Amino acid sequence: MSVEILTVVYFACxxxxxxxGLPVALGLGGTAAIFALLxxxxxxxxxxxxxxxxxxxxxxxxxxxxxxxxxxxRFSGIADxxxxxxxxxIGHIAGGLAIGTVQxxxxxxxxxxITPPATITMGQIAYPSMxxxxxxxRIAIGSIAAGGALGALIPPSVPFIFYGLLANASIGDLFLxxxxxxxxxxxxxxxxxxxxxxxxxxxxxxxxxxxxxTPREKLNSVLGIWPFVVLIVIVLGVIWGGIATPxxxxxxxxxxxxxxxxxxxxxxxxxxxxSLAATAxxxxxxxxxxxxxxxxxxxxxxxxxxxxxxxxxxxMPGGETGILAMMMxxxxxxxxxxxxxxxxxxxxxxxxxxxxxxxxxxxxxxxLFIVNIQMAYLTPPFGFVLFWIRGILPKGVxxxxxxxxxxxxxxxxxxxxxxxxxxxxxxxxxxxxVD
Amino acid sequence: xDSGPPDEVTEWTIQPCFDNSDAGxxxxxxxxxxxxxxxxxxxxxxxxxxxGSITSGGEAFGAAAAGVTDGVxxxxxxYGGDMPAGMLAFGLPMGAESPEEAWxxxxxxxxxxxxxxxxxxxxRNLYFAGWTNQGPNAxxxxxxxxxxxxxxxxxxxxxxxxxxxxxxxxxTPVSMDAGDIYTAIRLGxxxxxYWDTGGxxxxxFDEVIDYAVMPGWxxxxxxxxxxxxxxxxxxxxxxxxxxNGIFEEVYFETSRMHLDGVDxxxxxxxxxxxxxxxxxxxxxxxxxxVAIEEVWPDIADLSDLAAEGVDIYERYMRDNGKL
Amino acid sequence: MSALLKLDRCVDRIADxxxxxxxxxxxxxxxxxxVDVFLRYALNSASLWxxxxxxxxxxxxxxxxxxxAFKEGTFVRLDVFYDGLSRRTKAILDLLTAGLGLIxxxxxxxxxxxxxxxxxxxxxxxxxxIPMPLAPIKAAIPISAMLMTIxxxxxxxxxxxxxxxxxxxxxxxxxxxxxxxx
Ligand code: NA
Ligand code: NA
Numbered sequence: 001m002s003v004e005i006l007t008v009v010y011f012a013c014x015x016x017x018x019x020x021g022l023p024v025a026l027g028l029g030g031t032a033a034i035f036a037l038l039x040x041x042x043x044x045x046x047x048x049x050x051x052x053x054x055x056x057x058x059x060x061x062x063x064x065x066x067x068x069x070x071x072x073x074r075f076s077g078i079a080d081x082x083x084x085x086x087x088x089x090i091g092h093i094a095g096g097l098a099i100g101t102v103q104x105x106x107x108x109x110x111x112x113x114i115t116p117p118a119t120i121t122m123g124q125i126a127y128p129s130m131x132x133x134x135x136x137x138r139i140a141i142g143s144i145a146a147g148g149a150l151g152a153l154i155p156p157s158v159p160f161i162f163y164g165l166l167a168n169a170s171i172g173d174l175f176l177x178x179x180x181x182x183x184x185x186x187x188x189x190x191x192x193x194x195x196x197x198x199x200x201x202x203x204x205x206x207x208x209x210x211x212x213x214t215p216r217e218k219l220n221s222v223l224g225i226w227p228f229v230v231l232i233v234i235v236l237g238v239i240w241g242g243i244a245t246p247x248x249x250x251x252x253x254x255x256x257x258x259x260x261x262x263x264x265x266x267x268x269x270x271x272x273x274x275s276l277a278a279t280a281x282x283x284x285x286x287x288x289x290x291x292x293x294x295x296x297x298x299x300x301x302x303x304x305x306x307x308x309x310x311x312x313x314x315x316m317p318g319g320e321t322g323i324l325a326m327m328m329x330x331x332x333x334x335x336x337x338x339x340x341x342x343x344x345x346x347x348x349x350x351x352x353x354x355x356x357x358x359x360x361x362x363x364x365x366x367x368l369f370i371v372n373i374q375m376a377y378l379t380p381p382f383g384f385v386l387f388w389i390r391g392i393l394p395k396g397v398x399x400x401x402x403x404x405x406x407x408x409x410x411x412x413x414x415x416x417x418x419x420x421x422x423x424x425x426x427x428x429x430x431x432x433x434v435d
Numbered sequence: 436x437d438s439g440p441p442d443e444v445t446e447w448t449i450q451p452c453f454d455n456s457d458a459g460x461x462x463x464x465x466x467x468x469x470x471x472x473x474x475x476x477x478x479x480x481x482x483x484x485x486x487g488s489i490t491s492g493g494e495a496f497g498a499a500a501a502g503v504t505d506g507v508x509x510x511x512x513x514y515g516g517d518m519p520a521g522m523l524a525f526g527l528p529m530g531a532e533s534p535e536e537a538w539x540x541x542x543x544x545x546x547x548x549x550x551x552x553x554x555x556x557x558x559r560n561l562y563f564a565g566w567t568n569q570g571p572n573a574x575x576x577x578x579x580x581x582x583x584x585x586x587x588x589x590x591x592x593x594x595x596x597x598x599x600x601x602x603x604x605x606x607t608p609v610s611m612d613a614g615d616i617y618t619a620i621r622l623g624x625x626x627x628x629y630w631d632t633g634g635x636x637x638x639x640f641d642e643v644i645d646y647a648v649m650p651g652w653x654x655x656x657x658x659x660x661x662x663x664x665x666x667x668x669x670x671x672x673x674x675x676x677x678x679n680g681i682f683e684e685v686y687f688e689t690s691r692m693h694l695d696g697v698d699x700x701x702x703x704x705x706x707x708x709x710x711x712x713x714x715x716x717x718x719x720x721x722x723x724x725v726a727i728e729e730v731w732p733d734i735a736d737l738s739d740l741a742a743e744g745v746d747i748y749e750r751y752m753r754d755n756g757k758l
Numbered sequence: 759m760s761a762l763l764k765l766d767r768c769v770d771r772i773a774d775x776x777x778x779x780x781x782x783x784x785x786x787x788x789x790x791x792x793v794d795v796f797l798r799y800a801l802n803s804a805s806l807w808x809x810x811x812x813x814x815x816x817x818x819x820x821x822x823x824x825x826x827a828f829k830e831g832t833f834v835r836l837d838v839f840y841d842g843l844s845r846r847t848k849a850i851l852d853l854l855t856a857g858l859g860l861i862x863x864x865x866x867x868x869x870x871x872x873x874x875x876x877x878x879x880x881x882x883x884x885x886x887x888i889p890m891p892l893a894p895i896k897a898a899i900p901i902s903a904m905l906m907t908i909x910x911x912x913x914x915x916x917x918x919x920x921x922x923x924x925x926x927x928x929x930x931x932x933x934x935x936x937x938x939x940x
Binding site: 252 | 777780781784785787788789790791792794795799809812813814815816817819820822823824825826827828830832833834835836839840841848851852854855856858859860861862863864865866868869870872873895896899900
């Protein structure tokens with residue numbers, strides 16, 4: 001069998017098993033296992049190895065700890081009170097809560113280098129509140145998913161660091177280059193929500209006009225947000241203050257959530273037990289998908305399928321634009337099955353020689369790369385943000401609901417990608433003025 | 436009939452514990468693989484794939500031992516937990532100071548530490564087949580360093596033997612992912628990092644550090660290549676002789692390439708406004724004393740072969756008036 | 759039949775136990791993460807043993823929480839087509855795809871056991887100041903795969919019962935769930 005056909009069969013096996021309802025983690029791992037078994041049995045050892053080394057990665061500890069932080073806040077009911085305050089404050093704007101969610105995600109993105117924390121936390125806190133105020137499910141899910149994905153674009157960013165290492169590009173410049181595109185996307189999302197809800201108020205109902213709050217009530221409501229402010233300041237503060245690494249900051253966030261519950265006298269045995277149980281369920285699900293994806297990629301490489309990608313790019317007509325467009329398309333397609341680290345590890349070494357021959361700016365390409373990966377997070381059928389969201393939301397929410405929620409935001413990401421493609425200054429302006 | 440390539444071509448897949456951004460890729464494992472292919476007249480073909488392709492960097496050594504891959508190129512700082520005697524091939528802290536000195540203690544008739552490494556490898560179903568000197572593994576700091584005393588109380592990213600050393604000179608070692616080091620230095624979470632000098636510019640550390648401290652804590656850090664013993668034994672005697680025959684030549688050639696990379700990296704540090712500090716002989720002597728008294732015994736404790744090797748190293752140091 | 763039910767309960771109890779273990783491990787990560795920074799920042803003393811124990815805890819969390827999540831039904835599926843289907847059709851599809859999942863779990867058990875044997879042979883430890891043996895941590899991988907296999911097989915048995923059993927009215931499944939919960 002030619003390697004081209006093998007690649008098609010490999011992906012077909014995965015997608016068919018997933019669409020027939022096999023859990024994602026088992027579909028990824030099972031496809032890897034059966035192809036290794038039939039074609040390269042000595043590579044089978046990489047499956048337990050992928051399990052061990054994926055979870056051994058020390059940055060991953062952020063996943064259960066940020067989950068725990070969100071769960072503690074959620075089960076204690078503090079989040080509802082705080083969101084009630086937000087509602088009083090900006091509730092008169094149609095879609096205000098969803099816009100607020102995007103803003104908080106943006107702040108979260110400036111705290112963490114990866115995507116799951118903002119998605120996980122806001123999925124647990126903001127979603128139930130938006131449902132309580134009769135927001136449309138799609139606006140709610142979309143704002144959390146798109147906002148959460150910003151974590152990789154706005155510095156600090158682990159994907160930028162890995163790209164910088166492999167491309168031998170300045171990480172500092174990459175960080176700076178991510179700021180404007182990240183903020184730009186956050187504004188796009190906010191404007192979209194605001195405009196859409198202004199025309200279709202039932203999607204994000206504003207407060208009834210007769211319901212007014214006194215300045216005193218509003219001030220009190222602002223004070224009601226303090227647990228969130230404290231959490232964000234602590235997590236952000238210990239990182240930017242040079243006290244802790246991102247992994248350690250997650251432990252601070254969870255610990256702070258415990259103390260906030262204590263102050264509110266909400267730290268019951270029930271809250272602790274349910275928070276830990278919910279955290280274990282989500283962490284177990286997410287880690288197994290990561291493990292399955294790592295195994296899937298390892299066998300993909302072992303069977304020599306990565307060469308397909310180079311051939312595809314180099315065979316592309318249309319000169320520089322054609323080749324760049326092909327690279328972007330490949331990243332997007334790989335994003336359907338792989339996580340961000342895996343794509344960067346796989347594509348950067350393959351694409352970089354081409355980038356250097358074409359004399360394309362490596363910082364600019366890096367930003368295009370990461371914006372593209374954000375789209376990969378959100379594009380069905382397979383995107384890591386989608387899985388986290390689906391795992392967090394109540395049982396009644398289906399994957400189809402999630403898919404239908406994200407497409408306007410994916411369109412906005414595509415618009416952003418096009419703009420950065422046509423106007424490289426959007427990315428390069430900030431690093432240029434700093435240098 | 437043993438004096439020529441067999442008709443059948445052997446294909447090997449080798450996955451180092453690092454990816455292709457590492458200095459050890461183009462200046463270490465690739466030249467070795469090319470030399471092997473040439474020496475065996477094409478009867479051994481080697482594909483080198485980056486860490487993470489087949490298994491993670493941390494699992495690469497075990498993968499070669501288990502026969503998942505045909506070989507691995509690695510530092511003992513990574514595989515030290517799998518084969519403590521590998522530290523002898525990595526180079527003891529403040530032991531050898533140049534490729535020539537390192538060659539002497541490993542393969543010189545009076546010392547032959549390399550035989551101990553080969554024995555340890557053999558016990559783990561591996562064959563020690565390639566070696567290269569990567570130059571100094573050193574300290575890169577945001578604080579001014581003129582001597583040993585300047586490290587007192589300083590938080591630096593350090594792993595394995597680096598951490599032993601940093602603690603021994605009064606500092607606080609901090610462990611973190613490679614991907615987090617850049618941000619951590621910039622934010623002041625750590626005051627610097629231990630790293631192999633030739634790789635500092637690849638990691639963009641030159642952007643965030645102010646001082647490169649030479650000759651580091653290990654002036655001659657080495658990377659080793661191990662081949663799965665079953666893969667090795669499947670070769671003809673002629674092929675094995677050919678591969679053994681290029682060991683020394685490739686060692687000195689790749690070591691030269693690495694030292695060029697070290698010069699480039701130090702130039703990058705200076706170009707971005709940093710200073711390359713060369714410690715005085717007196718301070719180097721202090722570093723050596725700390726290394727031999729505090730760190731070498733810990734390495735010797737790890738296994739019998741490691742202990743035997745540390746003894747020979749000490750004899751070498753005495754013979755050369757450094758102890 | 760009651761023996762089978764007892765076995766069923768026993769399996770559930772083991773899964774709940776893995777949930778408790780996962781909770782304890784997560785708590786460990788939270789507390790030690792803060793302690794690590796405190797030791798380093800406030801007391802300026804090294805705590806290099808903490809990092810590797812957190813990594814080991816993460817491997818064990820993947821094992822224990824994975825089993826617990828699977829039993830609780832949190833493993834995400836692409837339920838776009840799946841959710842609209844009848845119980846019977848779902849059961850047929852489950853049976854069709856379960857094989858692929860079982861192969862993955864079987865490889866994790868089989869090769870996971872070999873990985874443990876290799877770790878013992880190499881006397882694998884962390885390359886850290888205080889070496890920590892890796893074999894016991896790696897052993898958790900085939901064990902968790904085995905537990906998960908039991909759940910998959912239990913699901914297969916339920917699917918077969920669904921297929922050969924009488925067609926039940928819509929909604930009885932949910933009613934059954936509610937009753938079970940009480
Ligand atoms: Na970020
Ligand atoms: Na996707």
